[in-house]
Amino acid sequence: xxGLLRSVEEYRLLRHHIAACVDHPARHDGLPAALAxxxxxxxxxxxxxxxxRLLHDAGVWSADAVQRRMSQALSGGTPPARGAAxxxxxxxxxxxxxxxxxxxxGVRMILGSDLIQHDRGQTADGRPxxxxxxxYQQADLVTYPSLVEGFGNAFLETIYYRRPIVMSTYEIxxxxxxxxxxxxxxxxxxxxxxxxQQARAVLDDAQLTADMVNHNYELxxxxxxxxxxxxxxxxxxxxxxxx
Numbered sequence: 001x002x003g004l005l006r007s008v009e010e011y012r013l014l015r016h017h018i019a020a021c022v023d024h025p026a027r028h029d030g031l032p033a034a035l036a037x038x039x040x041x042x043x044x045x046x047x048x049x050x051x052x053r054l055l056h057d058a059g060v061w062s063a064d065a066v067q068r069r070m071s072q073a074l075s076g077g078t079p080p081a082r083g084a085a086x087x088x089x090x091x092x093x094x095x096x097x098x099x100x101x102x103x104x105x106g107v108r109m110i111l112g113s114d115l116i117q118h119d120r121g122q123t124a125d126g127r128p129x130x131x132x133x134x135x136y137q138q139a140d141l142v143t144y145p146s147l148v149e150g151f152g153n154a155f156l157e158t159i160y161y162r163r164p165i166v167m168s169t170y171e172i173x174x175x176x177x178x179x180x181x182x183x184x185x186x187x188x189x190x191x192x193x194x195x196x197q198q199a200r201a202v203l204d205d206a207q208l209t210a211d212m213v214n215h216n217y218e219l220x221x222x223x224x225x226x227x228x229x230x231x232x233x234x235x236x237x238x239x240x241x242x243x
Contacts, residue, residue: 045082049089136161159220162213164202
């Protein structure tokens, strides 16, 4: 079966077959073994990822085992398309598993949405709530991997607070922002080794970071400051209403 399981359609058929077998007595032995074989070599990254996720959710594989499998799928020796398919199969349409079990990626994740709001304040139990400016000022690096953006407020905020940025080079960025000469660590579809190396470089080299963020700030003042906005609005109003 493993050798024949090559297409997305076959993956969907496998998923429905597994669902139909959930109540079968053999599910406690035969099915985990079959899933483990698929996770090891299913021929298609989507199937491998989904099988790995099922083994994780069922408690058959530990977080360490899943982390090793994920690291292998995302290593430099794995073709990008196959690695992306693995992630898609593993997430199964939702990234919540990584939020609730960040150990799978071997990272320390702190969720601070309840303590960081637009403005400073206090929680109901008296804890301080920090503003968005506080978060930017404490950040070593800002990233947003959006595939689609309007213009990109997060980009302008990062430039204003002089922080290096790792970002997806979405369409409007490519056409309206990038030609102005901003220095970012950008990627199109996948984060590859080059992106990781560039991010590590700015985190390790204070002078490199200062050169990048100061350059970007100067461009921000030149193209996107309130003074520039005021001048352009004045021209538009003059054209619409007449002098």
